[in-house]
Amino acid sequence: MSTNTLRGLSTISFWAEDHAAAKKWYAELLGIEPYFERPGYAEFRIGDYQHELGLIDSRYAPAGSAASPGGAIVYWHVDDLAATYERLLSLGAKPYEAPTERGVGFVTASVVDPFGNILGIMYNRHYLEVLGIRES
Template identity: 75%
Template sequence: MLRGLTTVSFWAADLGAAREWYTELLGTPPYFERPGYIEFRLGDYLHELGIIDSRFAPRDHALGAGGAIVHWHVDDLEGTLDRLLSLGAAAHQAPAEHGEGFVTASVVDPFGNVLGIMYNRHYLEVLRTGLPGS
């Protein structure tokens, strides 16, 4: 069954601009590149964020904001949201609390992808105690 998140894929019509924007946001260049595709490793578990030239999107795939929202844990939701907005992302969902220790927000990056951020106390518990069975 599902064992873990491997790669979140975003689309960009201008892959060079997406490379620059995400390098600035993440503070590191892609670790893997090939024509039409770049990939960053990020976070405590080195998850992958792949950015694909939108020319390679499946013919019936809708581009732009929509569909599922993947939320990345952040320690400072307001600070991260402010940084994303200062880099040119557009507000998508204002910060919303979903119970103690769970706050989400999202933006639309300059390439039309929804980027979710979340302060999630369960994420921190797993990080502190380790993965089950490890």
């Protein structure tokens, strides 16, 4: 077993006041249905490592918590950042940060989904190196 405290992204959870609409929106974005559901919760497995995206009905938020963006942005690697960003906007997301080059092989962007969550996307050459894929 690794001695690292953090071993990698497991699940990111987003809150939504309209849980059914959020589930539908993310199913459209991802092109898949949730693989796991409970009342007020839906979970998708996505990406090369089957990371989990959970959608939680806001009424299940802990007492006194704010079920809204909290200052952290999780970035998901995408192969075509510009196309993914435009698709997110076409599905009703609002710009949060336009595509921005952060250095050679690193471009980020983020949107606010229709449910108030910040969704970050990134083209990341290190991600491709981990997969053993070389940029062309």
